Amino acid sequence: MSSLNSPHADLSGGIVIVGAGLAGATTAEALRSEGFEGDLHLVGAEMHRPYNRPPLSKEVLTGAAAPDSAFVHDFQWYLDNDVELLTGDAAVALDLPGRRVRLSSGRVLPYRRLALATGASPRKLDVPGAHLAGIRYLRTVDDSAVLRADLESGAKHVVVVGSGWIGLEVAAAARSYGNQVTVVAPGTIPLASALGAEMGAFFRELHRQHDVRFRMRTRVTGFVGSDGEVRGVMTDAGHTIGADLVVVGIGAVPNVALAREAGLDVHGGVSVDAALRTEDPAVFAVGDVADAWHPTLGHRLRSEHWANAIDQGKAVARSILGQRVSYDVVPYFFTDQYDVGMEYAGFFSLSSGADVVYRGDVESGEFVAFWQQSGRVVAGMNVNVWGVNDAIKQLVSSARVVKASRLADPSVPIGEL
Numbered sequence: 025m026s027s028l029n030s031p032h033a034d035l036s037g038g039i040v041i042v043g044a045g046l047a048g049a050t051t052a053e054a055l056r057s058e059g060f061e062g063d064l065h066l067v068g069a070e071m072h073r074p075y076n077r078p079p080l081s082k083e084v085l086t087g088a089a090a091p092d093s094a095f096v097h098d099f100q101w102y103l104d105n106d107v108e109l110l111t112g113d114a115a116v117a118l119d120l121p122g123r124r125v126r127l128s129s130g131r132v133l134p135y136r137r138l139a140l141a142t143g144a145s146p147r148k149l150d151v152p153g154a155h156l157a158g159i160r161y162l163r164t165v166d167d168s169a170v171l172r173a174d175l176e177s178g179a180k181h182v183v184v185v186g187s188g189w190i191g192l193e194v195a196a197a198a199r200s201y202g203n204q205v206t207v208v209a210p211g212t213i214p215l216a217s218a219l220g221a222e223m224g225a226f227f228r229e230l231h232r233q234h235d236v237r238f239r240m241r242t243r244v245t246g247f248v249g250s251d252g253e254v255r256g257v258m259t260d261a262g263h264t265i266g267a268d269l270v271v272v273g274i275g276a277v278p279n280v281a282l283a284r285e286a287g288l289d290v291h292g293g294v295s296v297d298a299a300l301r302t303e304d305p306a307v308f309a310v311g312d313v314a315d316a317w318h319p320t321l322g323h324r325l326r327s328e329h330w331a332n333a334i335d336q337g338k339a340v341a342r343s344i345l346g347q348r349v350s351y352d353v354v355p356y357f358f359t360d361q362y363d364v365g366m367e368y369a370g371f372f373s374l375s376s377g378a379d380v381v382y383r384g385d386v387e388s389g390e391f392v393a394f395w396q397q398s399g400r401v402v403a404g405m406n407v408n409v410w411g412v413n414d415a416i417k418q419l420v421s422s423a424r425v426v427k428a429s430r431l432a433d434p435s436v437p438i439g440e441l
């Protein structure tokens with residue numbers, strides 16, 4: 025594809041995207057669909073082409089879907105769209121004044137614009153015994169394959185450290201094979217920091233109904249093993265919980281080393297404005313790694329969610345091409361655990377201290393929960409109720425004051441509130 029034909033003549037020096045995950049792949053796709061015809065490199069540290077991560081703790085882990093189903097594009101797409109995909113070749117240094125990226129292979133890529141889409145990595149539990157075999161983290165398609173092989177026998181006692189989304193999804197997958205599962209976490213109620221106590225309790229009950237045991241208000245202080253294999257999890261309560269397998273899901277940290285070493289501003293992630301641009305006008309950040317100014321919230325937000333990787337990927341492509349962009353999308357995520365599917369849209373940081381209003385019966389497992397502050401809906405969550413999340417997002421972004429009685433009334437369509 026000749027850059028001479030590019031309608032974006034000032035970008036004829038080419039665009040490099042560092043990080044071949046969902047955000048990187050979406051950025052590449054959106055650049056092409058917006059008409060960019062210049063050189064386009066997508067640089068990935070992993071050996072795989074970009075893939076979706078949500079299935080890795082759900083249908084790929086339970087065996088309901090093949091790992092191949094997670095790929096964002098087939099190989100042919102990269103050829104057809106003239107995207108040079110470099111896998112297994114991490115970017116190791118940025119030269120901002122010289123506008124060049126150096127890769128681990130020694131190759132140097134010049135750029136006119138650079139997008140950092142380096143994502144995040146699992147937060148590690150640094151306690152005695154952390155080196156033992158059988159202690160797993162889940163981020164990559166390879167991690168998921170190894171974990172699935174561990175779980176398949178159904179005969180293991182699995183200790184899940186952490187009661188967030190990944191921990192609970194792994195717990196559900198482990199139970200689907202019949203393994204015993206204990207979840208250990210320092211909080212009082214699973215997911216309470218994300219959803220509040222009431223909705224956290226809903227998920228706790230769901231797991232209890234599937235015989236998952238919880239050890240809450242409990243910190244892991246170390247692991248014990250024999251023959252190099254983990255055999256138990258030590259807690260600050262002085263107990264040792266027997267374990268054949270441990271899965272640690274205690275959050276993720278953004279991959280900021282490249283940006284930091286190049287001198288870019290890094291706080292919660294790579295700092296960018298609402299146009300997803302760093303303080304260097306040629307450099308952008310997108311996806312899990314981007315700590316982006318949110319015009320509605322009036323502060324920065326780093327969103328570690330699948331939909332954000334897609335929405336920001338589309339937005340950063342337009343921004344790179346010189347279009348006016350102000351990224352103010354309402355954060356969205358979803359989870360699937362057992363037979364419960366849920367979507368959530370809203371602003372987490374605002375939901376603390378909010379009143380929760382229900383539409384439908386929580387006991388029935390099919391309901392919508394709204395979080396209200398001063399009459400405004402700041403977040404909404406639909407559980408086994410479908411086709412309503414776009415209306416919830418509109419309601420949240422409208423900041424309209426709505427009576428709680430109308431929120432709770434299923435005869436009033438959410439789109440008409």
Ligand SMILES: Cc1cc2nc3c(=O)[nH]c(=O)nc-3n(C[C@H](O)[C@H](O)[C@H](O)COP(=O)(O)OP(=O)(O)OC[C@H]3O[C@@H](n4cnc5c(N)ncnc54)[C@H](O)[C@@H]3O)c2cc1C
Nearest residue numbers: 043045046047069077078115143144311312328329330357
């Ligand atoms: C198991 C799992 C389940 C999830 N489930 C859900 C869910 O149900 N709902 C939801 O909303 N979200 C979910 N998420 C979160 C979602 O997958 C992420 O938000 C999304 O993957 C972010 O995409 P990204 O491209 O920004 O980052 P990543 O997916 O992390 O991709 C970044 C890529 O950049 C590469 N990279 C890093 N540094 C370099 C470098 N120096 N050079 C080259 N390449 C580099 C990394 O190796 C990686 O391949 C889940 C995440 C995981 C791990």
